[in-house]
Amino acid sequence: MSNKTKLPVGQEAIEEFGWMYAHRFLLLRRATQFFFLAIFLLGPWFGIWWFKGNLSGSMTFNFLPLNDPFITVQSFAALHWPETTALIGAVIVGVIYALIGGRVYCSWVCPINPVTDGAHWIHEKLGMQKGWQPKHNTRYWILAMVVAVSAATGTIAWEFVNPISMLHRGLIFGMGFAWAFVVAVFLFDIFVSRRGWCGHLCPVGTFYGLLGTKSVVRISAVKRSECDDCMDCFAVCPEMHVISPALRGKDEDTALILSPDCTNCGRCIDVCAMDVFKFTHRFDDTPAPGRVQRTRTQPATGASKAA
Known part of the structure; x- marks a missing residue:
């Protein structure tokens, strides 16, 4: 060689x-990730409410709904019919990601991606072995389990532990228990499984991957x-x-x-x-x-x- x-x-x-x-x-990815995170912090931090909500669901300029279709799927499983605006928002977001590639969400939008990328960088600098690597279909079993738990409990189950939402809440309300989920993902990717969270476990990324199969x-x-x-x-x-x-x-x-x-x-x-x-x-x-x-x-x- x-x-x-x-x-x-x-x-x-x-x-x-x-x-x-x-x-x-x-660099473009980091800019877009910062942008999507920042626009939802304009209201809580500066009182500029152009974008109300977060990546799970929002209203832009008081007329454009944008909703995570994965949230909508869990809502249906829980037998809760979303409002019309939420359905419209989910369809808009779903169509966009179906066209440009579902997991574009993971690399260009999700605020957890810089966290896991940072963990991977440290993992490599420490010269660690790749560690436990779950089987490829593990992600699909976790996705199915999340939907099943939503159906069994009548709740949007993933939102109780979603590190994406936890990171957003932590930035608004300050350090607290919510950050524990983000830190757990960070440490998991360093010491347990190289690129383990995004690549093998996260049901959000799995859902968007299925959504963008024919992108x-x-x-x-x-x-x-x-x-x-x-x-x-x-x-x-x-x-x-x-x-x-x-x-x-x-x-x-x-x-x-x-x-x-x-x-x-x-x-x-x-x-x-x-x-x-x-x-x-x-x-x-x-x-x-x-x-x-x-x-x-x-x-x-x-x-x-x-x-």
Whole structure:
């Protein structure tokens, strides 16, 4: 394997394009996450009530309802018929995420994402093993359990322990018990399971993944023939299993990342010095030749990046 793989993850892209360009989607994500959190704090902090509510349900400029469709599903399970405005808001949000990719919510909107990304950074700096990794279908069992508990108790069950809502409440009302849930997620991802919360357990992300199964916005390994096996894309991807089918496919295989687990975070685009990946749409039929096999002398080095 080439000496490039001995560089820190993303370093080759930084040297090729510059630091800002090699972090452009990460920076955009942090900006959007801060924006969506800040707009709901304008009212409680500054008395500017343009946006009333939070990510679970809100009224924008007193006329546009926006509601989490996962909340609505739990409401139906609990046999509570939502108000018309709540239903309209859920449909609006549901259609948007069905088109752009359900788990875009996880990487571009959810305020817990910076918390888990920070935990992952610490996990890597400490050189820790990936720890307990629940089976892939665990997330679906948790989602089903949340809906079942809502049906059994007649409540919106997840909101009692939802760290997203807890973080919002903590920022408004100050430090308190609500922060315990956020800290628990942070510590879980550091010491128990690498990327465990968002990648394996969170029912909100699982729901949005199902919602965006046929979404239009996709990432494509359109220049996969240029891949030099540096493994940086695997190292930064929160759902690294989604990359292989697109990157390592044959000529007749699509270069599109079609798995609903993909969060469309764009980090694979950021760190690729070979410019293999790009944002596109699911109907993009641009030919993408299969990878050219290259001779490597140190295959274990790159593999360690994705470990």
